[in-house]
Amino acid sequence: MHYGDLTDAMNLTRIIQECQPDEIYNLGAMSHVAVSFDTPEYVGNVDGLGTLRILEAVRILGLEKKTRIYQASTSELYGGMPENKNDKGFYDESSPFYPRSPYGVAKIYGFWITKNYREAYDMFACNGILFNHESPRRGETFVTRKITRAVSKIALGLQDKFYLGNLEAQRDWGHAKDYVRMMWMILQADQPEDWVIATGVTTTVRDFVSMAFNQVGISLEFKGEGVDEKAYVTACSKQEFQLAIGKEVLSVDPTYFRPTEVDLLIGDPSKAKNKLGWVPEHDLASELKDMMASDVELMKKDVTLLNAGHEILKQSE
Numbered sequence: 001m002h003y004g005d006l007t008d009a010m011n012l013t014r015i016i017q018e019c020q021p022d023e024i025y026n027l028g029a030m031s032h033v034a035v036s037f038d039t040p041e042y043v044g045n046v047d048g049l050g051t052l053r054i055l056e057a058v059r060i061l062g063l064e065k066k067t068r069i070y071q072a073s074t075s076e077l078y079g080g081m082p083e084n085k086n087d088k089g090f091y092d093e094s095s096p097f098y099p100r101s102p103y104g105v106a107k108i109y110g111f112w113i114t115k116n117y118r119e120a121y122d123m124f125a126c127n128g129i130l131f132n133h134e135s136p137r138r139g140e141t142f143v144t145r146k147i148t149r150a151v152s153k154i155a156l157g158l159q160d161k162f163y164l165g166n167l168e169a170q171r172d173w174g175h176a177k178d179y180v181r182m183m184w185m186i187l188q189a190d191q192p193e194d195w196v197i198a199t200g201v202t203t204t205v206r207d208f209v210s211m212a213f214n215q216v217g218i219s220l221e222f223k224g225e226g227v228d229e230k231a232y233v234t235a236c237s238k239q240e241f242q243l244a245i246g247k248e249v250l251s252v253d254p255t256y257f258r259p260t261e262v263d264l265l266i267g268d269p270s271k272a273k274n275k276l277g278w279v280p281e282h283d284l285a286s287e288l289k290d291m292m293a294s295d296v297e298l299m300k301k302d303v304t305l306l307n308a309g310h311e312i313l314k315q316s317e
């Protein structure tokens, strides 16, 4: 393990010199799109120039022919502009970019500098244009994990309700396990290229919420529009997770709206499937099952702790 920082070129160069790596996966970034509006300069430095610092270190050290580089590019580059989809209605490797956040703008620099170093210095440097990928390890402030944690807590009686921003947004959500395997495959390919990794299916945040509640046997109905939209319980089919019918479990909070939003993302992974033989093992349903099972187990530990606390209090009375 080495300590490093994408804003520190000297330190990156020293680490790369010491390690003489065959492969570098640049997954380092400030990756929260909403936070990038509050920290635009920092994001430009880390996500944009940080990529250059790695490429330049490899070049200066004369490792161009030894070290293969994977750059974590992102579907945020497309910005969800409807006119930029291909004839079949997807974003693919030839779709134009139109980033909609300081994060997306910084990542576009990372994309182009990777491509430029590949062409200028004949380096094996590739962009994986990954659409959203999720797992039980997803950070708690990204929408999928925020939902699975909140739904688990509500189902177990640990939380009353929760708040989200734009419920209309649509994302192409895949499983991180499938996507990380593909990152490795990209660096094992014969030629350095750029690749779209996606499922080809898009889902609204609202439907993701319903699917998460369904995992614990709870059905919802949404009422109201825009900032007044709310979700209410309509049925509970599992003995373990019983809530009052009509209970309000979700409201919209405009605090979570973004100054500019990416409305819809859907990717076409045909190139990865046809040329590299990538076969994803998960769909959104299995991914959600994974995330909900993990978070329900995690929150049950809170229930156990809470009960133990109550027991201690009772005994001390």
Ligand code: G4F
Binding pocket: 031, 032, 033, 034, 073, 074, 075, 076, 130, 131, 132, 133, 141, 142, 143, 144, 146, 163, 164, 165, 166, 167, 169, 170, 171, 205, 256, 257, 258, 261, 262, 265
């Ligand atoms: O989960 P999100 O924050 O992910 P977002 O913005 O799509 O970005 C993620 O995926 C990208 C790949 O396309 C990565 F490059 C990036 O680093 C990151 O991993 O938000 C998804 C959608 C957005 O439209 C957002 O407005 O959910 C909407 N949303 C609604 N309520 C919310 C919330 N997002 C968050 N984080 N929190 C909310 O309360």
